Amino acid sequence: MRLLKWLPVCLLALGLAACSSDDEGDGGLADNPRKLISLFDPVAASAVIPFPNDGLFGTPADGTLNIPNGTNAPFVAAANRLDGFSTVASAFTDLIGEVDLASANAPGSIVIINTRTLQPLVPGTDYRVQFSTAIDPVTGRPLDALRSRLLIEPLRPLAPSTTYLVVVTRALQSVEGVPAEPADLFRVLLSSQTVDEQLVAGNEPALTLLSEAQRASLEGIRQLYQMRILPPLASAGLPAESLVIAWPFTTQSIGATLSRLQAGVQPQALTLVATGLTTQDVIAQLPPVADLYVGSISLPYYLADATATADDADESFFVGGAPDNPLNSFWRADAAVRGDGNAPVGVPCAVLQPSESTTACFPQPRARASQRVPVLATIPNANSGRTAPENGWPVVIFQHGITGNRSQMLALAPALAAAGFAVVAIDLPLHGLPPGDALRAATEQFPEPLRPRERTFDLDLVTNATGAPPADGTPDPSGTHFINLSSLLTSRDNLRQAEADLITLSASVGGSVILGGNLQPAGIAFDGDSVRYAGHSLGGIVMGTFLGVEPGNAPAVLAMPGGGIAKLLDGSAAFGPTVAAGLEAASGGSIVEGNDTYETFLRFAQQVIDDGDPLNYAAAATDNRPLLMFVVRGDAVVPNCTVAGDEGCPATDTIPISSFLGGSDPLARALGLSFVPGPAQGDGFDVPIAPNLYFSGPPEIGLRTVVRFNQGDHGSILSPAANAQVTCEMQTQAATFLASAGRQLPVGNCTGGQ
Template structure:
């Protein structure tokens, strides 16, 4: 992981007005006069609280401008290290929809922020607006980029967001995700007070550009135009006056889903376009029958007799990989394998055209380089897939970031992905069913309905075999693939027969890559893209025993995390002729969650490792001290884990924090907490387009029947889910339960039924653990007993099977002893 220090008052390197107000600027010759508290805002000196669209001014490709990201020409030659979490923001076309953020203030000595005012309605107001150069609003499409153009409405305090004091800052905490691709103006008002009861005042810079009289320099005029556009738009609704505004700043939320939507569109036309890959699930025929019981014996796992009634097959599907292959075997070699666009950013193209026209207008035609617009090999696809809007100019936009302007990903390779297939094996299964006085099965005329199974992080597709018996007893076939960099999809760079990167057998960082957050984001997107490809490929198996028109989905842990993106794109109408080729009828999720960065930091299982890794990379005094601690004091208690870096750091980090607490090192602890806040902001912003929270509203709107279970514990010995916390402390919309709420799931504790339409339900379990949907064994770290875990597994599987069998019309809850409100 690279050194990471993202200041929330980021050095923006913006040219603008000087005059940011600091205590040194204030001449306090009269002691009784206490200087005013002000908003910290001085773009000329790089003092801008983020998120703020001023960092998108003069964008080169439609992404955020991070200082130091580009060389002097700024158009085509990158020099950014996008593995740096703060620099990774420069690959995004907007800000996070969900991460809490803050606006910094300047407080004179002996004065503080009035806590009550910071948490009161009206101190902070947020307005949804349409910005200039809009892609969706014709009226605003011609307005200047970076200027607010039209008011949509105001968000509601207490429903959409809350605020609170955070030191010398006011924190803004979303209670719902902001809309992807939409823009908002944050406004601080005179209702924000200091401890003396005085209203916070604008910075001298803001007060200067707020005025109507034109300023002098081009930079001043640009900033003045932006600020006045914000204020003029928000007051246009009549709910606030200019006199009340002490600060305003626009933020545009990054696009979510445009790239995956493009991938679905490419799949949809792939059968007619030979230039595109069209996945087909191949299931070889065999003269012998292999059962899941035999496979489980091979894997040296428990193999109850019921699994002898489930047939096991191994197939494959060719899927386009948008992640590139690392060139070396070190962890840093993964850093630049993130997705890239196939085409040149139209923003970069327009800027180059404007630069060339300027040279012509100045009589410097000889300086124009005509080869910049020579087309590359992807020109036909860029043109065809964008209705002529995009081009492949290899010399323009070498960064090739995927944005709402440039959403076509570049295929790096074609992967032959193993597919696990199970089906009811009637000769044995019906005998077992008869012995249990359960009605026997006959394969439906159209074939067995299919359930796509998706496993959790560090797991494999074979782990999902544990639920195949319960599904086979109800007449379901299943298919499953490994996530990228898991199981049989590990990466052997040097060809020695051993995977150099595999999250199942090695480090979790091979997938959830903290050393390059863009790679972590794109592993999530690749997982969703793979599921779309698998679902599409099921239509062309040639296997008449599978009903590809009746497909459901079960996801556990990471499988449940990527599910909302997959289901959203699978079920969003595209074309009536192909919609059925993607449709997922019913969905069941176990132990998922949203707000990935937040819940990772607070995860009992992964949190200590994540926090320890972040601290080691932060480059602070505490980083060096913790590195020394790992080599010295930690050895005595954690040395037993020395061979496993993840386990060793997980053990040592809590001990290090405890030692600081015991020593009363409050300043160091505060510094470390600041590092975690900075990392959470950067990480969640980067991960947003792969985060399920941003697809929750779409899942709710689609009304696809969806069941979800979460282990919340019993308040005594059995703890809540120790991997993905049901709720988090620092982000009210992160964790399992907020995701369920945002998806519109109804909490239930008893059986449910519907005569007409499928419903969506959440069931909370008092017993069991994170893996209970598959694993009936006890988990001492979660306080889950053998009896409670076994009961939870049985009940979870029964609930899932009843829900899928009825296509969401019925949910059977039998053992209420393991279910809680």
């Protein structure tokens, strides 16, 4: 069932204040503290409706949202380029009176119906309800002192491109046991009489307060409900007399763009040149078991770089009337490539105008350039005790974490070399090596056709000591500008660019040209049919999304990744304070941690980032693939979870309002992984682990497992600084898992550390 085509124009004129319900209007209801009454007034100047809501779509023009944005909030402008709402962020509705939270979570009180399957979601399994304790930024008082805001929190990602009907029934009760009632104007929608007939009959005094135009708008909404919403609810056993409030919302398309890029990927030339160095020559603490190669590959780039190009004169790439740049660009839809089928809201793609950014109907991004990016590789040498197989070396593609760079793979390379793997790594977008780094200098000596450019573009926009403007004459550190709170579409597309890069790299690595230091063929090859994957931190996040569109079944290792990115960042002990301070400063003090505007921003941020979040790709990522994930309890960078006051979520920043999908553990659950040593939130291995504990997966499937450690830290897959035994365990487990095609996982072989 699709609902947009029947939405009346009146709902399309709602202001953003309506979505957040920050006014204290009651839709014409008497303020009786003994009652529990829904807040609903869709025709007021500052309308009051639940959020998300399909009334916030535009007319069918391009199938995207049209949330009114009188204050030109950048996060609302970003959401208005999407073709639907979040699959991860919370929904909410407000009521006058004090709700009994137990009744809100009881079956039958709040019902959510997937209109594709016509099946209700399961409370406690698919979603749960909590109160909003945020501060009203207008009054400075807690929202729950003004009204009851019910946050409907997904416990697993919703289906993409799907319309849901949310229903609050009279089974919902106040703390005094009083059943909830509909608002006067919602009760008008439930009547078979027209609005004017109800006005004449005098049944609804609230109608006397409305203008003729408001009554006409309300009649359009009433007809929508009578024709398209109430009948399916009645068929589901929810008659009109049982309703307190009901509304539809449609989730955005997920994966349409990345799947299209995967389907059309073209292998690119990847050239590697021997440096004459071993792993030990670069990092003295490492064994000399692998030789280093540097090189480059050309990758399609869909964002703006820092170089003046012909695109600078193309107004279709402008942002705010000026050429875009690495801090505000986003993926633009190719108007010539129209998708088949319908937009998420059910409108045929054939009748829609081209969207500005990519959508289900216009999924192909416009490539801005072909960027030649640096590549770092290691290949096992004689010291590893390994010889190249007949078809060439099997390869592990490694993706580093936030603020890191490609050289971080060197810490893992010896363990993988001992297992017979070459390792190949590129930088995330806006990451790279600083000027003067020896590995960067090696590629700068390449002939011009092969010479890469660091992906940081050597941007100098901030003072490195403070991370704030102005520029200080020194290129900004790797990853400084990747997380971009001022341009959420840029943040999303930095993620998607990283994922697209992995698509191309994976398709290209088998054809690598490997040269000696004299630029002559080295007689070495990679086996493109034996490629494995490993990612750490942010690298694990983008790798998780990539695995959701990569069609193979090669095993992968994700070390300390997470999902629900907006709340993950908010709850991170490392990043949360920076996020909060940055938002407060950028908003002039209006977006403050703990207030409702802050929570609104996070809700919109998750909505915008959804298409790059691994939570939304998790089921596909493990559909036909063995996967090993590592988690460290008390991770201060990627929190285990983001539930306020939960002892199972240690080392988090202040969490004013919980999210049940933020962090590493929710991602592991979405991936369908089994928890080792046990499923409880507090289960984890203490090192040293009893030796030779061994897990083996069925040959036809392989293991899908997350291993929790009680010691170590976020970087333990690469660094022994926090705990050498944890690093040894992680690296040994990862190497064996990948070498056994995901069928074997030895645990407890590192009693002596590295």
